[in-house]
Amino acid sequence: MRTALTIAGSDSSGGAGIQADIKTMITNGVYAMSAITALTAQNTTGVQAILNVTPEFLGQELDSVFQDIYPDAVKIGMVSDKDLIHVIAEKLKQYKAENIVVDPVMVATSGAKLISDDAVEILKQELFPLADVLTPNIPEAEVLVEMSVTNAEEMIEAAGKISETYHCAVLCKGGHSINDANDLLYYDGKYCWFEGKRIDNPNTHGTGCTLSSAIASNLAKGYDLQTAVKRSKQYISGALAAMLDLGKGSGPMDHGFAIRNEYVKESEK
Ligand SMILES: Nc1ncnc2c1ncn2[C@@H]1O[C@H](COP(=O)(O)OP(=O)(O)OP(=O)(O)O)[C@@H](O)[C@H]1O
Ligand SMILES: Cc1ncc(COP(=O)(O)O)c(N)n1
Numbered sequence: 292m293r294t295a296l297t298i299a300g301s302d303s304s305g306g307a308g309i310q311a312d313i314k315t316m317i318t319n320g321v322y323a324m325s326a327i328t329a330l331t332a333q334n335t336t337g338v339q340a341i342l343n344v345t346p347e348f349l350g351q352e353l354d355s356v357f358q359d360i361y362p363d364a365v366k367i368g369m370v371s372d373k374d375l376i377h378v379i380a381e382k383l384k385q386y387k388a389e390n391i392v393v394d395p396v397m398v399a400t401s402g403a404k405l406i407s408d409d410a411v412e413i414l415k416q417e418l419f420p421l422a423d424v425l426t427p428n429i430p431e432a433e434v435l436v437e438m439s440v441t442n443a444e445e446m447i448e449a450a451g452k453i454s455e456t457y458h459c460a461v462l463c464k465g466g467h468s469i470n471d472a473n474d475l476l477y478y479d480g481k482y483c484w485f486e487g488k489r490i491d492n493p494n495t496h497g498t499g500c501t502l503s504s505a506i507a508s509n510l511a512k513g514y515d516l517q518t519a520v521k522r523s524k525q526y527i528s529g530a531l532a533a534m535l536d537l538g539k540g541s542g543p544m545d546h547g548f549a550i551r552n553e554y555v556k557e558s559e560k
Contacts, residue, residue: 293511294322296356297504298349298379299368299396300329300341300405306543307333307399307497308369312504318549319508319526320558324362326352328370328379335496335538338403346374350382357386363511364390366504367422371406373413380417390510393422394503395431400496400541419457424478424516426503427453429467443473450477460516462506466498476520483517485524490531494542501544502527508558522558529554 295316302308309325316323328349332340344352356362365388370376383391395414397406406414411434419425429440432449440449440463450463460478465471465487472487505523506516514522526549535545549555 292322293320293363293513294324294360295364295366295504295507295511296324296326296362297366297368297507298326298328298353298370299366299500300331300371301327302331302333302497304334304496304538304543306335307500311497311500311543311546312366312368314546315501315504315526316508318546318555318558319505319522320555321363321508321511322360324356324360326356328375331369333399333401333403335401335540335542337401337540338399338405341371341405343372343375346378349375350378353379353382353386357382357388361386362388364392364507366392366394366507367418368394368500368503369396369405370414370418371410373407373410376410376413376418380421383421388421390507391422392424392426392503392507392510393418394426394499395419395435396499397431397434400498415457419459422457422459423510424460424462424506425453425457426462426464426499426506428464428499432463443475446475447477447482450475450482454478462520464499464502466495474520474524476517478516485520487524487528490528492531492534494534494536494544495531496541496543498527498531498544501530501546526554
C-alpha cells in the first residue's frame with residue numbers, strides 16, 4: 292500500500308488540519324501517518340488556543356516515521372513557528388523526502404492567524420524550495436507576491452511569479468474568488484485551469500487542508516501532478532456538495548461521501 296505523511300496542526304473540531312488530512316488520505320486510498328506541529332483548541336467559530344510542540348519533539352516524530360514506514364508523499368500544513376519550520380526542512384532533506392506538497396497555511400477560515408510574522412519569511416526561504424507543489428489560496432498568493440489578485444489574469448501572474456521564485460509548481464486555489472471556484476496550476480512556465488462550479492455551501496472549514504492532502508495522496512499513488520490535481524478537485528467538490536452542516540460557524544465537510552458513493556472503490560484502483 293502507498294503511504295502519505297501529513298505534517299500539520301491538530302484541529303480539535305476535526306474539520307481542518309491533521310484530522311481533515313487523515314480522513315482525506317484514507318478515502319483516497321493511501322495509508323496515513325502524521326507528525327503534529329501544534330495542538331489547537333478550535334471549532335467552527337474560531338481558534339481558542341494554540342500549543343506548539345517543541346522543535347526537538349517534532350524532529351523525533353519525523354525520525355520515527357521516516358526511519359520505519361517511508362512516506363511516498365508528504366503534505367505540510369500549519370507550521371506556526373520558525374524553529375519548527377527549520378526542523379521540517381532539515382529532516383525532509385536528511386531523508387530525501389519525495390512528492391512534497393506545501394500548503395502555506397496563514398489564516399484560518401474563521402479569521403484566526405495560524406503563523407507568526409517572522410515564520411512566513413523562513414517558510415519562504417527554507418520550505419518552499421523543497422516543495423514539488425505549493426497550494427496558496429488567493430489571500431496567501433497576495434502575501435507571497437505583494438500584489439492584489441482579483442481576476443484570472445492576476446492569478447496567472449501571481450502563480451507564475453511564485454513558481455519562478457521557488458522553482459516548483461503552484462496551484463493557486465480559487466475558493467476565495469467571487470465567481471466560479473476555478474483553480475490554476477502553474478508549472479514549468481505553463482499553466483492550466485481546473486474548473487469548478489461554486490457550490491452554495493458556507494461550510495468550507497478545511498477545504499485547503501483537504502485539497503492538499505488529496506493531491507499528496509494521488510502523487511503517492513503515482514499519478515502525475517495534473518492528474519493528481521484533477522482527482523483532488525473532484526474529491527473536494529464531492530465533499531462540499533455533500534452539504535454537511537455542523538456547528539455554529541463555517542462547518543467541516545463530509546468525507547463520508549466518498550465511502551457512500553463509488554469514490555473510495557475508484558480511488559483504490
Ligand atoms: N464554495 C465552493 N464551491 C466549490 N469549490 C470550492 C468552494 N470553496 C472552495 N472551493 C475549492 O476548495 C479548494 C480549496 O480552496 P480555498 O481557496 O477555499 O482554499 P483555502 O482558503 O486554503 O481553504 P481553507 O478554507 O482550508 O483555508 C479549491 O479547490 C477551491 O476551488
Ligand atoms: C490546525 C489547522 N490547520 C489548518 C487550518 C486552516 O484551515 P481553514 O482555513 O479551513 O480553517 C486550521 N483552521 N487549523
